Amino acid sequence: MNISQKLKQCRSAKNLTQAEVADQLHVSRKTVSGWENGRSYPDPTSLIQLSDLYHVPIDDLLRDECLLEQYDKAKKNDNKLKLIVRVEYIINIFCFIFGYIELFHVRGVHTFIIPTISIFNLIMLLFHFQNWQKFRRSLMKLAGIATFLVLFAINVTMTIFDQQFVSYFTRLEPSYVAGLAVGRIILLLILSLSGSVILLMWPFQRVFES
Numbered sequence: 001m002n003i004s005q006k007l008k009q010c011r012s013a014k015n016l017t018q019a020e021v022a023d024q025l026h027v028s029r030k031t032v033s034g035w036e037n038g039r040s041y042p043d044p045t046s047l048i049q050l051s052d053l054y055h056v057p058i059d060d061l062l063r064d065e066c067l068l069e070q071y072d073k074a075k076k077n078d079n080k081l082k083l084i085v086r087v088e089y090i091i092n093i094f095c096f097i098f099g100y101i102e103l104f105h106v107r108g109v110h111t112f113i114i115p116t117i118s119i120f121n122l123i124m125l126l127f128h129f130q131n132w133q134k135f136r137r138s139l140m141k142l143a144g145i146a147t148f149l150v151l152f153a154i155n156v157t158m159t160i161f162d163q164q165f166v167s168y169f170t171r172l173e174p175s176y177v178a179g180l181a182v183g184r185i186i187l188l189l190i191l192s193l194s195g196s197v198i199l200l201m202w203p204f205q206r207v208f209e210s
Contacts, residue, residue, distance in 0.1 A: 002038065003035075003041065003061055003062075004035060004036050004037060004038040006056075006060070006061055007035050007036050007042075007050065007054075007061070008036040010050075010054035010056055011036070011054070013054070014053070014054055016053075018032040018033055018036070019032075021050075021053065024049070024053055025046055025049050025050070025053070027046065043074075047061060047062070078130075081128060081130065082130070082203065084128050085125065085128045085129055085130065085203045086203050086204060088121055088124055088125040088128065089125060089197075089198075089201065089202075089203050091117075091121050092118070092121055092122065092125060092194055092197055092198065093198060095114060095117055095118035095121060095194060096118075096191065096194040096195060096198060098114045099114055099115065099118060099187065099190065099191045099194065100191065101114075102114050102115065102187065103155075103158075103159075103187060103188075103191065104162060104164075104165075115186070115187055115190055118190050118194060119190060122190070122193060122194060122197065125197065125201070126197075129201055129203070131201075131203075140200075143200065144196060144200055147195075147196045147199055147200060148192050148193065148196045151191070151192040151195045151196060152188060152189065152192040155188040155191055155192055156188060159184060159188065165184075
């Protein structure tokens with residue numbers, strides 16, 4: 001008997017409807033139906049909840065090769081995603097460093113490549129990042145906003161005291177001032193966001209796990 005048949009049999013034995021099971025597990029009735037029809041499999045947390053709800057040992061439910069294969073595949077995908085996030089995080093660190101080289105034109109360096117790469121990498125990193133649940137807490141939300149604002153204020157202050165930039169800015173024709181100001185603000189925003197990601201989205205907590 002496969003797991004879908006077991007789940008359906010256990011539910012019937014408890015005289016529960018799919019809707020009642022869905023309410024207990026805080027999922028949709030369609031999700032429960034998918035489990036019982038073999039279209040999908042419950043995740044480990046849901047499986048534990050089903051075991052408790054039906055008073056059936058979890059080992060009995062796990063004796064299904066398809067389910068074990070599904071869990072193994074999900075684990076491999078999860079590990080692959082973690083690796084991608086770590087690589088993108090490291091790239092972000094380099095972009096952050098080179099962003100300041102661009103900001104202060106160290107050794108005359110001036111290029112739009114670094115900001116462009118940084119924006120693209122930040123989008124991909126935020127898209128792949130998995131641990132968003134920690135930002136559901138109000139304290140973490142405030143920490144994120146505060147970190148960004150503090151970094152932005154520091155970057156603006158450094159720009160104001162950058163004599164080379166101020167001197168160049170004041171010599172510009174009025175028609176070029178707005179464009180330079182907008183470009184500078186965009187770069188400062190990118191650097192502030194990049195720095196916030198470095199401080200708040202450390203992805204190596206479980207680097208030694210298999």
